[in-house]
Amino acid sequence: MTDQAITINPATGNELARYGRIGEAEARQAVELCHQAFDTWRHTTVEHRASVLRSIGAALRERKEELAELMSREVGKLIADSRDEVELCAAICDYTAEIGPEELASEQRDPANAARGIITYAPIGVIYGIQPWNFPAYQVVRYAIANLMTGNGVLLKHAENCTGSGLKLREIFEDAGLPENLFTVLVIDHEVSDSIIAHDKVRGITLTGSDKAGSIIAEQAGKLNKKTVLELGSNDAYIVLEDADVDLAAKTCATGRLYNNGETCINAKRFIVTDAVHDEFMEKFVAAMEEAKPGDPFDEATGIGPMAREDLRETLQEQVDESVEKGARIVTGCAIPDGRGWFYPPSILADVEPGQPAYDDELFGPVASVIRAKNDEDAMRLANDSRYGLGGGIFSQDEDRAIKLAEQHFDTGMVFVNTFGVADPSMPFGGVKASGYGREHGGCGVKEFANTKSIFVG
Structure with missing residues (x-):
């Protein structure tokens, strides 16, 4: 050294x-x-x-x-x-x-x-x-x-x-x-x-x-x-329930995945979407993710900057490749671009299942893992099917029900309802x-x- x-x-x-x-x-x-x-x-x-x-x-x-x-x-x-x-x-x-x-x-x-x-x-x-x-x-x-x-x-x-x-x-x-x-x-x-x-x-x-x-x-x-x-x-799960405001969910989930170039422990990472709204969400989520264009971090028009180190980008690509080999499907991005700098495009993997890094592990970069759930109960089960427990999110127009799910069922230290956030001095930060x-x-x-x-x- x-x-x-x-x-x-x-x-x-x-x-x-x-x-x-x-x-x-x-x-x-x-x-x-x-x-x-x-x-x-x-x-x-x-x-x-x-x-x-x-x-x-x-x-x-x-x-x-x-x-x-x-x-x-x-x-x-x-x-x-x-x-x-x-x-x-x-x-x-x-x-x-x-x-x-x-x-x-x-x-x-x-x-x-x-x-x-x-x-x-x-x-x-x-x-x-x-x-x-x-x-x-x-x-x-x-x-x-x-x-x-x-x-x-x-x-x-x-x-x-x-x-x-x-x-x-x-x-x-x-x-x-x-x-x-x-x-x-x-x-x-x-x-x-x-x-x-x-x-x-x-x-x-x-x-x-x-x-x-x-x-x-x-x-x-x-x-x-x-x-x-x-x-x-963590590999925080954001669940989109059957009664979610899909426009809000898609926009917020893209922000939650790409914030800080996708390199945040409490970024939204797994997106568990109920079957009833899956296709609508995916269409709008893809558009929101692709709207963020990589570029110079000092240019106010840039949507996403480079990853912090070359080795981190290589590790992310290896996780993506292994997930695809094991059945995940590339929706957008998921490849290292040509040119200077350690950029990686906003990316989405679908058909994400257990046994893939995109499901089991933390992807510390701008790659979203989309998982289809049968219904609301299945979505909550999938959200907790992780060795991690830092944060998570719920999208539902029934705020009281979402709060009850957060209180009684989400096995994490933090839960965001119909929003995404990183940290606030007045709220405890940490996981399980x-x-x-x-x-x-x-x-x-x-x-x-x-x-x-x-x-x-x-």
């Missing part, structure tokens, strides 16, 4: 920058410095922490264009999506600053074995985040801001292809008033990362990535009795089954790595 992290523009294939990796000794020293910063930060008031987070949110908005352009260059995001991502990060800062003091406030109880009881939420130490490339700012802000509110220190190992974005966030955080070393970016390889997980000053690990990566990290941390929060992959465990946002994240401490007073 090279001693440098290299970033490449996926729209052109041209190298952007090189960043020197640090070795184990230097990385371990960085952990010690982060712990020292934590030892001071933990004793600040929650009100002070909230004020710093508000300053970070303001700084993100002030430097939105700078950060958005860097993200689009590094991972191929549409520039409008990059700007939206920075706004979401700023909103997370604002929301966490608003609700953090109340969420972390001590609670009074009346225990049977003492005169009174107090529950406090104390920071536990340095939290190590291993994050992917598809949302270079949001994936970091999601866990970092919550833990800074709690009073913890934060380490980041970002994906190599968005190293610049990780370092830019550190710069913005510190320029906004965050103490030096409290948020530390480690440009390291996987071997050094393993040693960071084992470092005695690291008290928790959070990972966003594949279910395979999650299993590895969970095993390493489990052997050391360290808590983990895992936000892993192979999609991981733990929750971020909605006030949950500030307590994931807090010591819930019981104090009994005689």
